[in-house]
Amino acid sequence: MKDKLIQAIEAGHSAILACGNIKDYVISENRIIFRPWYIAETLSNMNYVVFQYSRSTGLFIHNYSSLPPRDGDEIDSLIRAVGLEQIIKRERPTNISEEIIQVFRGMTRLLLLSNVSKKFKIAAIIDYSEHLAPNLPTGGTDDELFVAECLHALAVGPALKKSGNLLICYVRDGLQNPLLNDMTRVEYSYPNEAEILSFTALAEARAQKTNGNQYGRLANDLDWEEFARLTRGIRIRDLDNLFRSAARQNLQIDRKQILQMKIDSVLAASEGTLSIAQADVSFDDIVGLEVPKYILQEFSKKMKKGDPSAPRCLCFVGPPGTAKSTFAVLLGKMAGYNVLQFDLIKNMFVGESERLLKLALRLLEDMQPSILLIDEMTEMLPSRQEANLDSGVSKHFLGQLLNFSAREDLRGRCLIVGTSNYPSKLDPAILDRFIFIPFLPPTPDEIVKLFGIFEKRITKRYTLNQDAPELHEAAQLLYHKNASPRKIYDIINHALLFSSNNELKAETILKAAESFAGVENPYAVAYSSLESLKLTSFVDYYPWAYPNDVSTYQFSWYLEGLVDQNGHLDRNELEKRQKQYRRLAGI
Structure with missing residues (x-):
């Protein structure tokens, strides 16, 4: 061309x-x-x-x-x-x-x-x-x-x-x-798949011709087609350096090397505004959140095909530590998308922040199919009323992002995923453009399951008996102390401090749960959860919807009496509780 x-x-x-x-x-x-x-x-x-x-x-x-x-x-x-x-x-x-x-x-x-x-x-x-x-x-x-x-x-x-x-x-x-x-x-633009394939053909020929002395070879479990897919959007000069470096060090090129090169390349090309988002877990490691799992699996099928009916903008909402960012990465894994996390820091120089955002969005488009993850979107992109307080820098951010999110030609190829603890602070235009999916804290039964999953992740063993009464007592304690999955992981590590031979016991987990001081006002968690439910885009996305069952779902204390037998929220009562919990939480 x-x-x-x-x-x-x-x-x-x-x-x-x-x-x-x-x-x-x-x-x-x-x-x-x-x-x-x-x-x-x-x-x-x-x-x-x-x-x-x-x-x-x-x-x-x-x-x-x-x-x-x-x-x-x-x-x-x-x-x-x-x-x-x-x-x-x-x-x-x-x-x-x-x-x-x-x-x-x-x-x-x-x-x-x-x-x-x-x-x-x-x-x-x-x-x-x-x-x-x-x-x-x-x-x-x-x-x-x-x-x-x-x-x-x-x-x-x-x-x-x-x-x-x-x-x-x-x-x-x-x-x-x-x-x-x-x-x-x-x-x-950054190289498209056809350009990467042209390079891979040349790289393969050079590697064979030089017997790996000038141009390195791929690892035995990695083929050229997968290499082209993994390196989509990476500069040819970075790929060339990768092969030459592998030859000098007499190494084969594996997925780990490709990932590190991709991390370095994206960070340099975006001038520090983007990073590769990663997660070392799968849906099997996450307890509960069955509805988000089901929804995102369905979305990923459309995204894989480049379906124009695939979502354009998603916002995962709920209290801190409820795996919102992790789910964005897992969605990318399922769909085969690059997941780029937005790390833009507002710059004091006139026009510089807007330039960096434009650069990041262009790179996102070049690396399609891709997901732009905006963590803590409320802080990154406040409403236009609040944006006026910083000389309009945030307002320009918001305008660029909204224009990008409105591009229907990118549907099925570029997805924006935001996360927020308090989504009501977002600009009305974002509330209108994004699909909101709630992520609520784990129930006591889910916390018991988390104990076993975290034990296996940390110790590589699974010894706990989930029927042990101490585990259920610990789960109730942590539930009322508003422990997020992230904190429960810390609690398991704390319990291991008092376990002989690095072996967990139900009694030590109960002691660690009793020792845990709690991290947040329970009303703050309740308020954030109710706000997430209030903004949920579809009834099908409520935590008690399919594949769960409203008749067997374990409702949290702040949801008691709010949901009828058909799974519908009492909006008037929800508003009353929100006002009450907001006052009690001091938000």
């Missing part, structure tokens, strides 16, 4: 702003090539003389030494006429600001020359343009303003197009002076 920038040139565009995954490798004619070099080489083959400039490298001409002597003489004459000869052929001056002004004054004159030569035209590639013309509230230094004005004048005026010459700026999008945005934008 032809390069995007070359396509834009062939479509008649003369001033191009290239952003996104520019500094990656491309596959061309069974070779792995650095994209900026590939672009310069392609332009040379299209009879352009390619001038390249950045603050660090200075001004140079691509493949200048390999030009025919007559062409070289003609180019020398041109650069002498526009005042660039000394900059190209002599040592760089100590005053870079003076050099920058001289370069852009000369390059502007050169690019505006019509019919420069019968043999060639001029292409100017400006690398790291955001360093030369940055987006600063103060406007920048004299040389930065000069560069921005030069580039803008070239982009919007008719003379450049008339000359047949080219201006190309490589940029980290959002960091450039807004004047550059009048150029034609070309955005490079």
Whole structure:
């Protein structure tokens, strides 16, 4: 497939702003090539003389030494006429600001020359343009303003197009002076599955040809098709480094190495805004929550197929420690989706937070099928009324996210999953767009089952008798102390401190439960649970719905008398209890 920038040139565009995954490798004619070099080489083959400039490298001409002597003489004459000869052929001056002004004054004159030569035209590639013309509230230094004005004048005026010459700026999008945005934008995505497959075919051939000495091999239990699926959206240059590193260390490439590379690559590409979300458990390790399990298993079937009826935005709501984030990761595992957790920290610089969010959303789209996990969404994205308190930064976040969530073309390919302890604080637009599924704390019977599961996870053994009265007494204690599954795990570890031979007994678990001080006002847990039920999107998602049975479901104390025999909530009574518990919890 032809390069995007070359396509834009062939479509008649003369001033191009290239952003996104520019500094990656491309596959061309069974070779792995650095994209900026590939672009310069392609332009040379299209009879352009390619001038390249950045603050660090200075001004140079691509493949200048390999030009025919007559062409070289003609180019020398041109650069002498526009005042660039000394900059190209002599040592760089100590005053870079003076050099920058001289370069852009000369390059502007050169690019505006019509019919420069019968043999060639001029292409100017400006690398790291955001360093030369940055987006600063103060406007920048004299040389930065000069560069921005030069580039803008070239982009919007008719003379450049008339000359047949080219201006190309490589940029980290959002960091450039807004004047550059009048150029034609070309955005490079991260590799799609077809590009990854092209790389894997080449990697397999290289590994065989070099017998693993220059390019590593895959582990015996990992095939190339699975490798392509696991590395979707990862830069080719990172994959190339993985194979070369494996060869140097005489290692086979396994799933663990791929995961670590993916973690590092996503963190770097997103500038710290995204991380790979992981969970070392399965649904079998989670007691209770049968309704969310059932619902998400059904959702995953649609997501696997890319079904346009798959959900677009989900919000898991309930008290802390009820496995909401874990379920988001497990949903991704079932559906075969990348799960990227959003870790954006609001930045003090104007526009920087919005730029990072835009970068994260673009990477999410490039790595599809994917899930964006926004943990503690209430804190990350407060309502627009509260957002005005931080100079509108949160308001811009919210606007970008809402626009992204409304894209129906991504349904079945990109899913947003948020979690919240107090969802009523979310903006009304989020309440309207998201499907809400409640996650309530475990019942006493479920807590007893958790004891056994956590024992096996920690000690790799299962010795507890679930009928032991001490376990049921401990479960009742922890239920009334509002212990979340996360805290129950800590309590099992605490019990092991007093167990001989690292062997759990029902009596030591009861002692640990008695020792547990409790973590939260019981009314706070009750309030959060009722709020979650109040916002639940469908009756089918209530904890007592199928595959559970309302007639046998073990209702918590704060739900007694709220649910009728058909499983419907008494909304009026729920409102009354919410107000009462909110007051008692001091929320």
